[in-house]
Amino acid sequence: EVQLVESGGGLVKPGGSLRLSCAASGFTFSSYTINWVRQAPGMGLEWVSSVSGINNYIYYADSVKGRFTISRDNAKNSVFLQMDSLRAEDTAVYYCARVHRDGYLNDAFDIWGQGTMVTVSS
Amino acid sequence: DIQMTQSPSSLSASVGDRVTITCRASQGISNSLAWYQQKPGRAPKLLLYSISRLQSGVPSRFSGSASGTDYTLTISSLQPEDFATYYCQQYSSPLLSTFGQGTKLEI
Numbered sequence: 001e002v003q004l005v006e007s008g009g010g011l012v013k014p015g016g017s018l019r020l021s022c023a024a025s026g027f028t029f030s031s032y033t034i035n036w037v038r039q040a041p042g043m044g045l046e047w048v049s050s051v052s053g054i055n056n057y058i059y060y061a062d063s064v065k066g067r068f069t070i071s072r073d074n075a076k077n078s079v080f081l082q083m084d085s086l087r088a089e090d091t092a093v094y095y096c097a098r099v100h101r102d103g104y105l106n107d108a109f110d111i112w113g114q115g116t117m118v119t120v121s122s
Numbered sequence: 123d124i125q126m127t128q129s130p131s132s133l134s135a136s137v138g139d140r141v142t143i144t145c146r147a148s149q150g151i152s153n154s155l156a157w158y159q160q161k162p163g164r165a166p167k168l169l170l171y172s173i174s175r176l177q178s179g180v181p182s183r184f185s186g187s188a189s190g191t192d193y194t195l196t197i198s199s200l201q202p203e204d205f206a207t208y209y210c211q212q213y214s215s216p217l218l219s220t221f222g223q224g225t226k227l228e229i
Contacts (some may be wrong), residue, residue: 035219045158045166045209045221061218095165106213108156108171115165 002026002111004034004096009116012086020081020116022096027111030054030074031102035109036081038092038118048094051079052105064090086120093117124148124212128222135227139200143225145210147191154214157186157195160224161206169208170195205229 008020022034036048049060049070058070069082079096094116097109125148135141145155153173158166168177173193174186183198197204210222 044224045160045211047219047221050219059218100168100171106154106215106219108168108211108213109158109166110168110171110177112165112167 002098004098004111004113006094006096006113006116009094009118011119011121013122014087014120016086016120017082017084018086018118020083020094020096020118022079022081022113024077024079024098027098028102029077033099033105033107034072034079035097035099036070036079037095037097037109037112038090039095039115040089040092043092046092049081050105053102057105083118086118088120091118091120123218124151124215124220126210126212126220126222128210128225130225131223132226132228134229135200136229137200137202141197141200141227143195143208143210143227145193145195145222147193147212150191151212151214153188154212155186155188155193156211156213157184158209158211159204159206160209166209200227 003025005023012018031053033052035050051070051072067085072079096113098111099107100110127146155173157170160166170186173188185196187194208225213219
């Protein structure tokens with residue numbers, strides 16, 4: 001079964017750090033761009049970051065640039081999101097999502113994880 | 123940045139109704155437009171990509187079209203399981219994939 005499973009969410013104080021993981025299974029992980037998308041409580045979807053499969057092209061939304069770092073380990077079929085200098089407005093469910101076609105940088109997101117909740121509060 | 127303006131923000135309808143949801147892109151995005159359905163507490167589900175291509179397993183009552191920079195999702199005959207929130211997404215640029223604000227479809 002093609003699957004993404006996030007972990008690592010939790011409660012953290014403003015200014016703190018958290019590292020999210022996204023474990024993939026059921027497909028050739030190294031061929032696919034993986035994205036992080038977040039959703040604040042009661043709000044819409046916001047794309048956060050992406051990392052391509054082969055050439056490791058990396059992109060960030062302006063709202064997280066300089067604070068979040070995306071990385072991947074193709075040997076472990078995993079993508080990570082290191083979140084530093086966290087703010088209250090980073091509170092959200094964080095989803096990892098796979099692009100639809102292998103080898104594509106830009107594409108729709110066809111496989112999503114179940115999400116992991118990050119709460120930034122003192 | 124490419125902005126996606128989605129309308130309406132909410133919509134009341136009945137089983138069997140035909141409904142349309144629209145997204146307007148702030149600039150050209152070619153055919154890089156997808157639609158998602160999200161139910162409470164669940165991850166979004168891809169319905170359509172490349173404007174009008176139906177994702178595997180999605181019922182044919184869902185369809186997509188475009189006119190210029192206006193993109194439309196149509197549900198031809200609402201079923202009880204279709205009541206959810208719908209989002210459009212442009213993916214023409216990897217630098218910033220953007221979503222519309224969402225449309226909550228209610229009974």
